[in-house]
Amino acid sequence: MSKEPLFVAVSNQKGGVGKSALTVVLSSYLHFEKNLNVAIIDCDSPQHSLVRMRERDKKAAANNAYYQQLLNQQWERVKKKAYPIVGATAEKAREAADELAANGDYDLIFVDLPGTVESTGVFRTIVNMDYVLTPTTPDLIIMQSTLAFSTTVLDYVRNTKDVPLKDIIFFWNRLKKRTNVEVFKSYSEVMRELHLTVLDSTLPDLCRYEKEITHCKRAFFRCTMLPPPARQLEGSGIAELAEELIVKLKLVQS
Ligand SMILES: Nc1ncnc2c1ncn2[C@@H]1O[C@H](COP(=O)(O)OP(=O)(O)OP(=O)(O)O)[C@@H](O)[C@H]1O
Ligand SMILES: [Mg+2]
Numbered sequence: 001m002s003k004e005p006l007f008v009a010v011s012n013q014k015g016g017v018g019k020s021a022l023t024v025v026l027s028s029y030l031h032f033e034k035n036l037n038v039a040i041i042d043c044d045s046p047q048h049s050l051v052r053m054r055e056r057d058k059k060a061a062a063n064n065a066y067y068q069q070l071l072n073q074q075w076e077r078v079k080k081k082a083y084p085i086v087g088a089t090a091e092k093a094r095e096a097a098d099e100l101a102a103n104g105d106y107d108l109i110f111v112d113l114p115g116t117v118e119s120t121g122v123f124r125t126i127v128n129m130d131y132v133l134t135p136t137t138p139d140l141i142i143m144q145s146t147l148a149f150s151t152t153v154l155d156y157v158r159n160t161k162d163v164p165l166k167d168i169i170f171f172w173n174r175l176k177k178r179t180n181v182e183v184f185k186s187y188s189e190v191m192r193e194l195h196l197t198v199l200d201s202t203l204p205d206l207c208r209y210e211k212e213i214t215h216c217k218r219a220f221f222r223c224t225m226l227p228p229p230a231r232q233l234e235g236s237g238i239a240e241l242a243e244e245l246i247v248k249l250k251l252v253q254s
Contacts, residue, residue, distance in 0.1 A: 005039075005106035006249055007097050007164075009129040013149050014142045015115030018135045018173040020049055021209055021222055023112040028227040029242050031083045032074060035253045036107040036246075038083045039100050043090040043125075044114045051087045053212075054224040060214040061225060067213050070226055082225045090114055091121030094128045107251055126153060127165045131249060135173040135203075138180035143187045146170075151194065169248060171199040171241065199248070201241040208232055 010019045023040060031038040042050040061067040084104075088096035093111045100109060111129065113122065126132055132153070136146050150168050157163045170191065175184065191198050208221040211232070221232045233239055245251070 005109045007129045009111040009132045011113040032227045039109045040085045041096050041111045048087040054085045057224045093125045132168040134170045137174045138184040172202040174205040176205045203237040
């Protein structure tokens with residue numbers, strides 16, 4: 001019998017906060033380095049950027065002996081295939097996740113939601129997840145709408161019976177050394193006062209996010225078939241974020 005996975009939406013109704021990039025980097029890290037079985041539902045329709053990233057990665061790997069070798073070594077080490085990435089609309093994400101879960105043994109299914117979640121169908125998707133993971137950046141406009149939307153969802157959950165959603169877990173992404181310290185500090189305080197769950201791990205703004213295996217260089221970060229190499233992982237905060245999530249979501253590595 002297949003086990004019941006944890007359903008986690010990666011959501012923030014603001015675009016460009018890192019939902020898709022982090023869904024992929026975290027999935028690759030958890031799947032290949034942490035022995036968790038992961039799947040992604042890509043709801044960024046109609047462009048489906050993660051489904052397309054997988055196609056790009058496959059093609060790039062097939063044409064490059066170095067990446068072929070890395071994939072072979074990975075296979076020898078973990079004996080695991082790449083995780084599935086399935087396209088769906090945001091309204092039908094839970095159904096798509098259920099279908100995947102019925103046909104495989106997953107520990108964790110990430111649902112990468114698009115930047116617009118204004119419809120009631122998407123609200124339904126969100127409250128039918130186990131958790132929502134919300135990357136946010138220290139930007140006044142982004143913070144205002146993120147907090148307004150998230151508190152609406154949390155109020156609904158508190159006042160409605162039998163809603164699967166347990167919590168919204170926030171974390172900071174794209175922290176720059178100097179420029180946005182003030183916004184970061186004041187909003188961290190506001191979030192504490194609102195009793196929101198905020199992870200200790202923070203992710204710095206780094207150029208390496210643009211590095212894919214399609215660039216034919218040996219340094220890559222964002223890949224759907226390989227976790228970031230140790231040198232790229234260092235200083236990115238991804239390993240720390242993953243460890244914190246494993247504890248918070250009570251994920252059991254098999
Ligand atoms: N910590 C980071 N440092 C630097 N660049 C980052 C970081 N996180 C994400 N990015 C980059 O920011 C850009 C936007 O990220 P991404 O596409 O993941 O955002 P999104 O929240 O999924 O947006 P949308 O709502 O439009 O789907 C991408 O080019 C991504 O590589
Ligand atoms: Mg996206």
